[in-house]
Amino acid sequence: MAVKVRRKDADNIIKALEAGVVPTRGIEHLLVGRRNEVEEVIRILESVSEGNSDLRIWVGDFGSGKSFMLQTIQNLAQQKNFVSSTVDLTPNRRLYASDGSAVALYKEIMNNLVTKTAQSGNVLNTIIEEWLMTVFQKVGVGKGISQADMMDPKYATDVENTILDITTSFKSVGLSYELGQALIKYYHGLINNQRQLTVQAIRWLRGDIRTVTESKKELGINQIIKDDNWYDALKTMAELFLDIGYSGFVVNFDEAVNLYKLANGISRERNYERVLNIYNECKSDVARGLFVNFGATRKTVYDQRRGMASYGALQGRLGLEESLDSEYINTDRTALALKPLTNEEIYTLLANLLNVYQVNYGIEIDFPEAEIIRYMEAQLNRPGAAEFLTPRAVIKDFMEILAIMRQNPGVKASEALESKFGELSAPVEKDEDDHDDIIEVI
Numbered sequence: 001m002a003v004k005v006r007r008k009d010a011d012n013i014i015k016a017l018e019a020g021v022v023p024t025r026g027i028e029h030l031l032v033g034r035r036n037e038v039e040e041v042i043r044i045l046e047s048v049s050e051g052n053s054d055l056r057i058w059v060g061d062f063g064s065g066k067s068f069m070l071q072t073i074q075n076l077a078q079q080k081n082f083v084s085s086t087v088d089l090t091p092n093r094r095l096y097a098s099d100g101s102a103v104a105l106y107k108e109i110m111n112n113l114v115t116k117t118a119q120s121g122n123v124l125n126t127i128i129e130e131w132l133m134t135v136f137q138k139v140g141v142g143k144g145i146s147q148a149d150m151m152d153p154k155y156a157t158d159v160e161n162t163i164l165d166i167t168t169s170f171k172s173v174g175l176s177y178e179l180g181q182a183l184i185k186y187y188h189g190l191i192n193n194q195r196q197l198t199v200q201a202i203r204w205l206r207g208d209i210r211t212v213t214e215s216k217k218e219l220g221i222n223q224i225i226k227d228d229n230w231y232d233a234l235k236t237m238a239e240l241f242l243d244i245g246y247s248g249f250v251v252n253f254d255e256a257v258n259l260y261k262l263a264n265g266i267s268r269e270r271n272y273e274r275v276l277n278i279y280n281e282c283k284s285d286v287a288r289g290l291f292v293n294f295g296a297t298r299k300t301v302y303d304q305r306r307g308m309a310s311y312g313a314l315q316g317r318l319g320l321e322e323s324l325d326s327e328y329i330n331t332d333r334t335a336l337a338l339k340p341l342t343n344e345e346i347y348t349l350l351a352n353l354l355n356v357y358q359v360n361y362g363i364e365i366d367f368p369e370a371e372i373i374r375y376m377e378a379q380l381n382r383p384g385a386a387e388f389l390t391p392r393a394v395i396k397d398f399m400e401i402l403a404i405m406r407q408n409p410g411v412k413a414s415e416a417l418e419s420k421f422g423e424l425s426a427p428v429e430k431d432e433d434d435h436d437d438i439i440e441v442i
Contacts, residue, residue, distance in 0.1 A: 005029055010360035017353075017399055020392075022067045024119075027075055029352055033345035034069065037338075040331035041073050045080050048291045049247035053238075055282035057256075057294045059301055059324060060338035063390030066295035069338060070252040073293055077250040078116045082291075083127065083241045084250035085112040089258045095274035096267070097227050103207045106230035109251060110206045125202060128186055131244040135162050135187075151191050160184050170239040171288045174232025178223045179205070179240070185219050207233065231278065238290040248289035256296035260306050272311035279317060279334070298324070301335055341391060346376055349391070350398055357402050365405050371413040375401070378417070 009026025016023035023030070031038070044054045058069045070086055077084040087093065093105040113123040136150035139158050150159065167180035182204045189197030200218040203209050207225040215221045225233045238249035259275075262268045275294075281287040302309045302321040309315040317334065324337035341349065350372050358365055379394055401416045 005356050005359045007359060010356045013356050014360040014399075017395060020396070022071045024071065026356070027068070027071055029356055030068075030349060031072060032348045032352070033339075033341045034065075034072070036329050036331055037069065037336065038072065038076070040336075041076055042080075044291060045077060045082065045247065045250075048250075048289060049080065049082075051242065051288050052285045053282040053287040053290045053292075055279055055292045055294075055334060057296055057301060057318070057335045058338060059296055059298055059335050061297055061390075063392035064338050064340070065391055066338060067254050068391075070254050070293055070295050073250065073252060074114070077247075077291075078114060081116055081245075081247045082250050083113055083115050083246050083248075084252070085109045085114065086252040086254060087112055088255040089253050090255065091258060091262075094259070094262075094267075094271055095231075095253075095278075096270040100210075100227060102227035103225060103230050106225060106233060107207045109234065115246070122202075124205060125198075127241065127244065127246075128183065128202070128205070129190070131183075131240065132187055132190065134244055135159060135166070138162060153191055156188070156191070159187060163187065166243060167236075167240070170236055171286070172232060172235035172239055174229055174236065175223060175225065176236050176239075178221050179233070179236050181221045182219065185221075231274070235281070235287045235290060239288050242289040248291060250291045250293070252293045252295070254295040256294045257300045259308075260297070260300040260303065268306065269311060272308050272314055275308060276311065276314050276317075279314070283334075343376065343380070346391070346394060347372060350376070350394070353395065353398060354402070357399075357406075361406055363406060365402060365413075367402075367405070367413045371417060374414075375417055375420075378420075 005026065009029065012025040013023040013027075013029065040056075044056070048054060058066050060066050074084045074086050087105065087108045089095070089105070092101050093108055094101045095105065096102055110124055113127070114120070115123060115127070118126050133147060136147045136159070139145075139155065139162050140147055140150045143155075143158070145155070149155075163183050164177070164180045167176045167183065170176040182201045185204075186198050186201035189195065189199075189201060200209075204215060204219055204221060204224070207230065209215050209218070209224050212222065212224055215224045223229075234249075234251065241249050259268060259271045262271065278287075278292055282290060282292055296308075298321065300307050301318055304310055304315070308318060319333060319335060323330075323333070324335070351369075354365065354367055354372070375398065376394075379397065397420065401413075401420055404416050404419070405411050405413065
């Protein structure tokens with residue numbers, strides 16, 4: 001029996017897959033063969049919600065499901081009341097830089113924030129105002145004043161002192177005082193209806209203010225978020241989210257292959273040094289309430305000339321590449337391989353996809369179980385399938401067949417497959433979008 005799918009989720013799934021990207025909604029309808037990984041993520045989220053921290057690297061080649069796994073983690077995090085953000089590492093958004101590329105990464109993290117109730121837009125503004133309400137409540141209880149009355153400017157000194165008491169008590173001390181100052185400015189803009197002041201405070205929190213001169217002029221703050229302290233700001237944000245009442249902060253870095261592809265050896269080393277720094281702090285619970293994930297290819301992690309393993313201190317922490325292929329399950333590892341789906345799991349994925357497709361377009365497509373199996377056999381028996389066939393490719397071709405049947409109602413599944421089988425008899429070649437092995441000069 002097909003699982004019920006909401007039309008809105010079906011629309012998001014099909015639009016995303018047709019565009020070749022990972023859906024942001026309803027992803028659970030396509031989640032098969034990852035039970036152990038999901039159980040591990042849930043265990044980590046429970047630990048992080050208690051103030052701990054952790055890090056995982058999800059390893060797989062192009063099309064193996066790294067982005068899908070990161071989106072699954074984000075969805076699980078939202079369900080468990082975490083703030084989360086998923087970003088792509090790119091040549092212009094890196095973990096370490098001196099040209100603004102590191103703070104650009106931080107800005108992207110802030111721009112991509114999502115919560116259970118806020119999926120887009122000014123999510124940071126919403127979070128900050130939620131936090132101020134908790135501050136109002138804390139101060140008001142001590143004075144016997146209602147939360148609404150705390151908007152009166154005459155209580156400003158009490159609110160300011162409480163804000164600074166909270167932020168300066170954070171475990172991450174790098175920018176905690178300046179964060180408190182920015183929150184006070186936002187508070188003043190809110191209670192005095194000074195929109196420009198709240199805008200400038202949010203710009204500071206997002207890392208949009210580029211010079212100390214501007215920061216002093218607009219807000220009276222002597223520090224800004226920049227390339228060399230963005231990670232301190234991130235840790236401070238994680239503690240802020242915990243203080244509000246969220247379970248923690250999940251940050252996913254996809255496309256870590258772009259660190260591997262950096263042509264400059266010193267730049268690669270500095271970025272891997274930052275990975276080591278994040279690893280050490282997340283594994284020792286220094287980064288309170290933070291769960292960091294990387295999506296990376298095998299070469300990105302284990303290549304001893306250009307990958308993370310080329311940085312000696314990281315190599316020992318990541319374990320041996322050979323252990324990724326072990327037949328035994330061990331989700332305690334930091335670097336976790338995304339195993340290929342079994343034939344049974346691929347069948348379940350395609351059956352689920354057929355159901356979602358029908359819900360989205362409001363039609364019934366006669367695609368018998370035997371024809372789904374026939375499609376799978378055609379794919380798996382192609383020369384080169386063992387090396388190059390990925391879930392992404394299987395889904396892409398299946399979507400094409402469904403589109404033909406939808407737009408040509410008289411065409412049977414067997415006929416659509418016969419038409420496609422001629423193409424499927426050709427060898428499976430490397431996907432033209434797979435640029436993971438290409439080294440760019442940056």
